[in-house]
Amino acid sequence: MNNAKIKNPKPKNYNPIICTPYTVWSIIFIIVPLFMVAYYAFTDKTGAFTFDNIAELPRYAKTFGISLVYSVEATIICLIIAYPLAYFMSNMKAGPKRMLSMLIMLPMWMNFLIRTYSWITILARTGIINTLLEKIGIGPLKLINTPGAIILGMVYNFLPYMVLPIYTAMLKLDHSLLEAADDLGASPFMRLRKVILPLSMPGVISGITMVFVPCVSTFYISQKLGGGKTMLIGDVIEMQFQSAYNYNLGAAISLILMVLILISLAVMNHFADKDDEEGGLIV
Amino acid sequence: MKKTAFILVALFLILTLTLCGCKEEPKRGVGVDVDIDLSEDEAAIEYEGEYTKELAGTTINVFNWGxxxxxxxxxxxxxxxxxxKLTGIKVNYTTYESNEAMYSKLKGGGVSYDIIIPSDYMIDRMKKENMLQPINTASLSNYKYIDKRYKNLYFDEQNSYSVPYCVGMVGLIYNTSVVKERPTSWGVMWDEKYKDNILNFNNPRDAFxxxxxxxxxxLNSSDRSQWDAAAEKLKEQKSILQSYVMDEIYQKMEDGEAAIAPYYAGDFLLMQENNPDLDFVYPKEGVNIFVDSICIPKSSKNYKAAMMYINFLLEPEIxxxxxEYVMYASPHTHVMNNDDYTLKGNEYLYPNEENYPKVQYFKDIDESIRSYYERLWEDVKLY
Structure with a gap:
């Protein structure tokens, strides 16, 4: 969120000793596990080197596709909701502003699993929405166990991660630039397109990443709101570890998923970087 | 502004903490009352086995289902x-969620348990892998109460490794307000009429x-073409299936969200308490039965105390x-015939001879078949 303007990666008072705790942490809990994933992905159950796990992957091509499509949809919906919200929020007075950002953060204080689970009671056939609809003579509609429910779950859970980075970027917006645009005769739309949008781009990119990545790897949402009938790639990975006990295949799928995520982020950063030297804040 | 907010939050925290503190006090008082009640209860129980305090101060590690x-x-x-209270032996009690989780923990080594309660097929596997200690059932004075139906079962033909604890059978739970005619066959789970009203297990073995x-x-076929056919059948069902579930089944059946689901008779009784429209049937094609039995693993370090514990669990009162608590069928003859037993003769738990379904046990299945059906299951779930 606040990594937008780090121009000097090594500040003068850089001190390796201060960084030691985190370095140790990231080696043990990030670097080593990554190597373990790679190791499992290229070995079989006996530990011998093999490409078999990777060769299995085309079997899951369609699932990869479904996951990508759902995540892109969820990310776009998040962006459409979050961008105007963040814009208006950044222009509010201090009081309501704090109130609103509180309301956005509040759901994040509650566990993600519980929030998803509560959607079941809202969307179920005997749930809140359908009970109301039936009272006015519509329905019951099939809301739960549909792709729509899965995307809704993603949007609901990850929306704050889109709002907050954009909001932070908007706050940093230099108001004299907006005034200059007005003075020079730009229409409000022109001002949005030429000034606000480019300047808030780092926030947008960061928001997209923070929504897209968890969406594409989620498994709980699809199981609870999709009825276990639509499998996402996260579900397939979870299944390998939890029930099929095929760690090697699970690791291979995870590895490819990571590569795919990296590629899509790189592509996105490439476009964002073109005319904005302040981009490139992710990865 | 910020300061006031901070003070408010702090005040709130202090208030809740003190309130919690207040609640804590009377609870302890109640605890004392309960203790007194318990000791009165204890006086009422007469134990048939002999329990000495010779092992007082030692500990047994009990590893059981949640x-x-x-x-x-x-x-x-x-x-x-x-x-x-009776023996002075401390019980260190921990739980597991599945046979497999228990197995991998024991197999991993480094742990010592004195009592475990696995299901039939897992006992079979652990016995084959030499992970269990023999139990001399003749030395257990209360073993005589075990119903002969649950003796000499395939996983322990000589009754020398396990003592039955609970028994359950899978049947079909259905909502009588939706399913008007009492189903007799598993085929109802493929009936188009009940589209989006059907649930199935979310694990391969039970769903298959x-x-x-x-x-x-x-159920333990080693013929791959049979597994293929079963998988095809599941794929065929998918279009009318509402969802694959495990624990959510309680909520979904109780709320009337779904009308047909396979599950255990004991769990059905719990669901029926909350939704009287539910009924249960053992389909004519047969059902899957499980027997969870008490075993002593090789890693046990307090064998004698473990034997005492097993005999204690077999006490008629215990x-x-x-x-009463677990609500699965008991293999204990004294319980089955006890008039105080609220589930005595319950038609679902203890079907009489003429209604007794054809039963099949899960058996420990060959690794190659297991990975074969896991793959088929993936196919079923993927598309």
């Missing part, structure tokens, strides 16, 4: 506490079992408490 022993909640008797039973196959 919610599988009365623990003093909901007015039940705290079995482990009773045992400690439903389809295998319908097709008249052996077994009755277990049967």
């Amino acid at each position: 919610e599988y022993i009365p623990d003093g909640t909901e007015g039940s008797l705290d079995i482990n506490k009773e045992f400690t 079992a439903v389809s295998q039973l319908l097709l008249g196959y052996n 077994a009755l408490e277990v049967a």
